[in-house]
Amino acid sequence: MKYGKIVEGKFIDRPNRFIAHVEMQGRPETVHVKNTGRCRELLLSGAAVRLEVSDNPSRKTLYDLVAVYKENIGWINIDSQAPNKVVKEWLKKQDYDLVRPEYTYGNSRIDFYMEKGERKYLLEVKGCTLEIDGIGYFPDAPTERGVKHLRELTQAVEAGYTCMVAFVIQMQGITEVRPYTAMQPEFGVAWQQAVDAGVQMLFLPCLVGRDSLQIVE
Known part of the structure; x- marks a missing residue:
């Protein structure tokens, strides 16, 4: 997955979920946060950040914050749209007969539906940006949607689907993701129930480039 033009700056603060202030060329700039x-633990005052220049000159914010540098880890991609994009690219390299994004199953919209021969697959994608002591964790904030997806996939296994959750690790050097039960115990319970039912947890490490993100085979 490639970005357009990338520039760098220093993080100042984040007034709300959607915008941040970044120092660029000696002056503050209001930017959109794509997460x-x-x-x-990432967006700390003074942290180096990378931003994609918007190709829409009429936008209120001309930059999207897509990556931040963390000591002892390196650059972490925090673009919440990136995981689905890189997984879509990755799936094209696999030998599925059919790959369909945004598939409605039950009361949820699952990220990907695939077929291989007579076998049917459901794949939900999650991005991992939280690292603690060399281990990736998810979620970094309570997610009722994430719990719902795990429960839907658990039921789908019983209906005959092969079900997977792909954790796109948006940083380098991390190869494992665990449920962050300290943040949301309910997610940990749903995770274990899903695993016990046969849902497969895929950990997909990535190569984080200056203007790219790619799943490492």
Whole structure:
């Protein structure tokens, strides 16, 4: 997955979920944050950040904050739209007969439906940006939607689907993701129930480039 023009700056603060102030060329600039999660351990005053220049000159904010530098880890992509994009690219390299995004199952919209011969698959994608002591964790904020998806996939296994959750690890050097039960115990319970039912948890490490994100095979 490639971005357009990338520029760098220093994070100042984040007044709300959608915007941040970034120092660029010695002056503050209001930018759009492409992640509504908390990212409190990442978006620290003075942290180096990367921004994509918008190709829409009429936008109120001309930059999208897409990555931040974390000591001892390196650059972390925090673009919440990136995981689905890189998984879509990755799935094209697999040997599925059919790949369909945004598939409605039950009361949820699952990210991908695939077929291989007579076998049917459901795949939900989650982006992981939270790292603690060399381990990735999800979620970094309570997510009722995430719990709902795990329960839908658990039921789908019983209906004959092969079900997976793909955790796109948006940083380098991390190869495992665990449920962050300290943030949301309910998610940990739903995770274990899903695993016990046969839902597969896929950990997909990424190569984080200056203007790109790619799943490492």
